[in-house]
Amino acid sequence: MSEFSLTNPNRTIHVGVILMNSITEALDVVPVDLLHGVSQRFIEAMPTLIPEPFKDQGLPIDFHWVSENGAADTRQLSSGLNVTPTDSFADCPPLDIVLVGAHHIDYVLSDAERAFVRRAYADCAAFMTVCGGVQVAVEAGLVAGKTVTGPRFMLPRFRAAAPDAAAWVEKRFVRDGKLWTSGALHNGLDMMAAFMRQTWPAPPAGAAGAGAKQQQGAANLVDFGLVLGSGLNRDVDYKDEPLPALPVA
Numbered sequence: 001m002s003e004f005s006l007t008n009p010n011r012t013i014h015v016g017v018i019l020m021n022s023i024t025e026a027l028d029v030v031p032v033d034l035l036h037g038v039s040q041r042f043i044e045a046m047p048t049l050i051p052e053p054f055k056d057q058g059l060p061i062d063f064h065w066v067s068e069n070g071a072a073d074t075r076q077l078s079s080g081l082n083v084t085p086t087d088s089f090a091d092c093p094p095l096d097i098v099l100v101g102a103h104h105i106d107y108v109l110s111d112a113e114r115a116f117v118r119r120a121y122a123d124c125a126a127f128m129t130v131c132g133g134v135q136v137a138v139e140a141g142l143v144a145g146k147t148v149t150g151p152r153f154m155l156p157r158f159r160a161a162a163p164d165a166a167a168w169v170e171k172r173f174v175r176d177g178k179l180w181t182s183g184a185l186h187n188g189l190d191m192m193a194a195f196m197r198q199t200w201p202a203p204p205a206g207a208a209g210a211g212a213k214q215q216q217g218a219a220n221l222v223d224f225g226l227v228l229g230s231g232l233n234r235d236v237d238y239k240d241e242p243l244p245a246l247p248v249a
Helices: 032-036 040-045 111-123 131-139 152-161 187-199 210-228
Strands: 013-018 061-067 097-100 126-129 173-176 179-182
Touching (some): 013 111, 032 061, 032 187, 097 111, 126 187, 131 152, 173 187, 179 187
Parallel strands (some): 013 061, 097 126, 126 179
Antiparallel strands (some): 173 179
16 A cells, blocks of 8 residues: 555545543634635535636545544533534544644643544644644643744743743744644644645646646645635744733733
């Protein structure tokens, strides 16, 4: 069997949002919908929105909303939203792309949650945390030796909690290998857009062959979708948005 590639997938891509046994910030998990917008299922459901050249370039994606007990337990998002998970830790297939948002600040992961997060990280090609979701990576021991980020105002807290990280940096998002971390909740969209552009880029000029055609088509669809949705392309170092002085407690 040939090695799997997100850029040129030869099978279904499994995308998973992991929900802890706590309230998850709703906006933190919204970026998963950017992937839905380039999926085959979206194109099949909304064919009149997609230009003809892109209609055969949708990505084969299945989405999994995963919690410890799966559909047996409704999981809460902020703002009064509820999600019925599609998969439990026991029956979830290996995930290729993982997204984790922030849970309640005082919640501590259970042993089962830490074990599943580590398993998901080992299996996946990209593990993405949004806002305080980086705490999940900290508690699971994923940030050791990595350059990572989190909400700017919380960086001192994270540096103290995980001094084994290579560096905690003030950026909208950071990639270190398969681990992607973002700043505060809105930066999850910045990170996902960057991930999609890096994963499905346009091939070099003059590239030929079926693989290049598939990659080119996906890249065009990604660019089309992100621009159509007024996709973010902001400065990764916050140069356009200096952090205001915070009140001292």
